[in-house]
Amino acid sequence: MIVLAQRTVLWTGATVLLSWLLPRRLQMPAATLSTCLFLALLDRVAFGLLALQIPVVLWALPRVRRRGVLTGALVALVLLVLAAFRLAGELEPPARVAMPLGISYMAFRLVHLLVDAYAGRLPAHGRSALLAYLLFLPALAVGPIHRFPAFLVDLRRRRFDPDLLGRGLERALHGYAKLVILRNLFILPILLPALGGGGTFLDDTLAAAGRWADLYVCFSGASDLAIGVALAMGFRLQENFRFPFLASSIPDFWRRWHMSLTLWCRDYVFAPVAAATRRPLLAVTVAMLVIGLWHECSLRYLLWGLYHAAGILLVQRLAARGWTSRAPWMRPLGTAATLLFVVSSFPVTSRLDLALKAHLPWRNHARPAFAPSAPAPGDRAGAVVVHPADPGDPGLLPAQRRWLPVP
Numbered sequence: 001m002i003v004l005a006q007r008t009v010l011w012t013g014a015t016v017l018l019s020w021l022l023p024r025r026l027q028m029p030a031a032t033l034s035t036c037l038f039l040a041l042l043d044r045v046a047f048g049l050l051a052l053q054i055p056v057v058l059w060a061l062p063r064v065r066r067r068g069v070l071t072g073a074l075v076a077l078v079l080l081v082l083a084a085f086r087l088a089g090e091l092e093p094p095a096r097v098a099m100p101l102g103i104s105y106m107a108f109r110l111v112h113l114l115v116d117a118y119a120g121r122l123p124a125h126g127r128s129a130l131l132a133y134l135l136f137l138p139a140l141a142v143g144p145i146h147r148f149p150a151f152l153v154d155l156r157r158r159r160f161d162p163d164l165l166g167r168g169l170e171r172a173l174h175g176y177a178k179l180v181i182l183r184n185l186f187i188l189p190i191l192l193p194a195l196g197g198g199g200t201f202l203d204d205t206l207a208a209a210g211r212w213a214d215l216y217v218c219f220s221g222a223s224d225l226a227i228g229v230a231l232a233m234g235f236r237l238q239e240n241f242r243f244p245f246l247a248s249s250i251p252d253f254w255r256r257w258h259m260s261l262t263l264w265c266r267d268y269v270f271a272p273v274a275a276a277t278r279r280p281l282l283a284v285t286v287a288m289l290v291i292g293l294w295h296e297c298s299l300r301y302l303l304w305g306l307y308h309a310a311g312i313l314l315v316q317r318l319a320a321r322g323w324t325s326r327a328p329w330m331r332p333l334g335t336a337a338t339l340l341f342v343v344s345s346f347p348v349t350s351r352l353d354l355a356l357k358a359h360l361p362w363r364n365h366a367r368p369a370f371a372p373s374a375p376a377p378g379d380r381a382g383a384v385v386v387h388p389a390d391p392g393d394p395g396l397l398p399a400q401r402r403w404l405p406v407p
Helices: 006-021 024-042 044-060 068-088 103-119 127-134 148-157 162-194 201-232 250-254 259-277 280-295 299-320 330-357
Strands: 002-004 384-386
Touching (some): 006 024, 006 201, 044 068, 103 127, 103 259, 162 201, 259 280, 280 299
Parallel strands (some): 002 384
């Protein structure tokens, strides 16, 4: 069951009010300060990490223009910090370290700022605008990975609009209904038990179909909440999900699922690798590996990224040879094949992961595909508490699926 933390709802509502009721010059500084206090109370590690990273990036942005070594060093530092926490999260208890709140999304926002500053693509701005962007509460923990230029346009144009406020509250209510009503009353008690795995590949594929439905409800619901609260504050965040299970091909699926992450990897991974190597197939593979490792630094996520890269490359190869058709009757077949491929990613990569680990020196520590996880301290029995946390955090997911690849 999902329970939205009361303090999170109240704090977010208070931040929205502060962003409108105070004099204009104090509205966004107050919202930024509210985010800082929220982090300091909820996750001191995340607050301390941001207190170290953000000043360094603010100092570097005016200095990295056409300075590749400095830019590369800072980008590597940001990503190494993220990788270190990801790896620490994979350790066995009690050495395991919890992921700081929103570190995955913050890392990619910082990389976006550094790379665009190096390339001269950042618009003129002040430090207060950068702080408002980096410490924007609705998108801090659950995404989407919005970009600074679009945020700056909204920041400069924002005016109180009752229609926009109403649309934002409606969108947030939509996300709340997904998370608390649809998931608690249908996904968990009915769908997942009906599709529970029985050990065979077919059983696990059916179970994976339920998990994908659960993931979609969780992640798209969290995105709806973030987008809705941002609209209530006068900001239009990028959409993150667009009916992904209606995709007609694997590339189309990734244009619909976690769209802000896919577009980030297109701009900051695929494009540079393709430009440097002149090998778009290699660039696709590297981009999908980055998407996998962003969720978790592990062998199973490398395999999961390779699995989806292989699907994208296969579709591109078939299209190049003219083996695909745009005939209306072909679309349902493409949608069914895409859905089967996506759903099968869990059982296929989990089995490969276990098979490979069986031949590695640390095979005794390999985690089973459906290992249950212990509840966190303070959690109620049978409840998964959704704080404004990183959707990559397994604490947001069903306990049975803690060690499965999670897109």
